Amino acid sequence: MNVKLRVWRQKDAQSAGRFVEYEANDLNPNMSFLEMLDVVNDDLTRRGEEPIAFDHDCREGICGMCSCVINGEPHGPEYKVATCQTYMRSFQDGETITVEPFRAKAFPLIKDLVVNRSAFDRIIQVGGFISASTGSAPDGNAIPVPKQDADLAMDAAACIGCGACVAACKNASAMLFVAAKISHLNLLPQGQPEKERRVLAMVEQMDEEGFGACTVTGSCEAVCPKGISLNFIAKMNRDYFGALLKSGGKKPASAGS
């Protein structure tokens, strides 16, 4: 099969970017989208041009590094898969495919399709953990965790931190990402002692990073490669208001309601 590509090329954060067209011919429908980009890049290199920069690593949908918007959709046309698990059979022969980076104020562009998602790390740094220093743990079975709670926590913990939720949202809100981590930890008995502190701090940091507010359109869940449920945002909001009341009226950051 053959396709035409319109790819966002931008030298760095300061330079202006633009779409550049490329042709990719004689493709096997069973090759992945990123393997198609590899082929295009090898051709560019042979012609002495700079290849298209894009983030990727595991190529099996778990590391969260790949981050393309394909034909307007973060991670492309298929439901519940990352860019790296998108295959050329999902496109039509002769189709023109538009490829862009994840765009959001909080994800500044580095080059071409590569953006900086360190804002996510900074949100985790203020509370996305259980403060259990190495060596302080009781026996693994000392604290039973009801199976349904463990399963639900795992559903939330499956988030790969790719940022597609932000890229899909018209407000570039990070609520799904933040809610997934808060829910994972707040659902477990081990996470209870820091429950309130966690949600208050993480929501505040989220706002500070410049992510927008949530208006519950659900576009985040629709593009999430792991299918993280919007319900976790509801849980986060509940935990947040509970924590706010308990904290004695500390002024709420605009937590997105």
Next chain:
Amino acid sequence: MKLDAKIPPGPLPQKWDKHKASIKLVNPSNKRKYEIIVVGTGLAGGSAAASLAELGYSVKSFCIQDSPRRAHSVAAQGGINAAKNYQNDGDSVYRLFYDTIKGGDFRSREANVHRLAEVSVNIIDQCAAQGVPFAREYSGYLANRSFGGAQVSRTFYARGQTGQQLLLGAYQALMRQVGLGQVKLFPRMEMLELVVVNGHAKGIVVRDMVTGVITSQAADAVVLATGGYGNVYYLSTYGRGSNATAIWRAHKKGALFANPCFTQIHPTCIPVTGDYQSKLTLMSESLRNDGRVWVPKKQADKRSPGEIPEDERDYYLERKYPSYGNLAPRDISSRAAKQVCDEGRGVGESGLGVYLDFSDAIKRLGRPKIEERYGNLFDMYHEITHENAYEKPMRIFPAIHYTMGGLWVDYNLMSNLPGLFVIGEANFSDHGANRLGASALMQGLADGYFVLPYTIGDYLASQKPGSRPKADATEFKQAEQETNDRIRRLLSIRGKRTVTEFHKQLGKILWSQCGMARTEKSLKEAMAQIPSLREEFWKDVNVPGDGQDLNQSLERAGRVADYLELAELLVYDALMRDESCGCHFREEHQTPDGECQRNDEQYAYVSAWEFTGVGKSPVLNKEPLVYEEVHLAQRSYK
């Protein structure tokens, strides 16, 4: 060179406790005066950086990804072993120790492996406390499953994403320390040189992958946790960014490289479909709990699997290894798959594949149970192959997955260069000639949470606080110069071939001549081909762009240049080891039924190679493997 593994005296089960009680400590108020560099943020690096910071050391953590959470430990699927004996099925520290030694075909160090089995139980406790959502029974207690090479259920898991969840646990602990200011984080930074001052490792040279700026970082000790070198084969289950540059450059600065030819080939990966393929995807070994491996009895049988009646199928693992069956260890299962494909009984278009069939398990347990256990793996298989494994057996084939070899370390996980510590897959110490499933996660976290935090203190206590060199010392300037020169050289060639072409060609040489089966002839051929490919690379590679910004071609070129050197050492080692053991199958040495024939009299040692120059013969040092507890035996899984 005299190699001292510093194995503590005394009975095996007491060595670690006694050692911990006798090594030197660093005063709590002095700890913050020591700076420790940790390169890599996978299970080993992440857990080490977090634990060292909790102790009070000043830690700098480097990774090549945009976030520490992306390290390739994230992709481990099946689980983590621990000798908890929660299942009451007869497990114990001794049994995990013995299984690991035997699984490694008696080529690992007894004392290290025993320590690994001892601390395995602490890892589960630690991870549960961090909120790792392990699978649970309805009682709320932890669930287990079985893995290859063991007859007990000792594997803990979080669906098919155990590596991800354990890594997020370590990452979150690390992020907590970053928030507290104990760890300084350097993402998108690549280590390009180790700096040695007066014989001690005292820093690194790094390249900022976004700006291209080269800087030096000084420290009191350097920890490498940069993973394995399996990508030397090009096609592997590794992440595309995984590379050997940090350990290889350290090797060139004097660190010994141990057992480089011990490379694991995992039996259950999705077969290759075309030349464009960039990586291979693993299907977790846990699938072999419920899946049955088979091929048709007839050669070139092109019928679809459903049309092949039961009595025309060869469940070859169950036939050859009745007591372990589909759970035979990885090296044995991989070779068995190769044998049936060599006989012309392989399946799929290429004939390089075998079936992994769940129909019996689905009949026995029902589809929902199988979905609960392996749902995400079946989904992944579907995404890649467009086939439904609930209805049709999976097709699988072996692929490079892990490297047991790595930089040589002593019992303290310190290399022969004082101050250079190597942990996780980057070192060589615990898995011998073959690693058992669910043991990589165990070793990574054991090293990072429970071994290095103790043993590094013994070294630091001998270094005066504040005595580390400044980052503008001559040795640093020189290392920066070397780095800049190499980059300039790569960018100035402007040849005709891409980095990927060279990498693919190298991978083909290694896979065909030094893969699942090796002979003196094939190894000598590889030995002739690699240096000429390397020469061609330095003449004809094309690295576009400049060094002043994000340049992924340049990053890859540096790594492939290192593979072109490492590959030669790998083949050297395989040629020198004139026996078969574990993953290292020399066709000249096999038992009458085609199993590995070890030669304990001549080869019961660790080969630790010394770098003498590119293209020059490396010097072999031997660390004899002394077995005090275990009786060396022919491995049997029948």
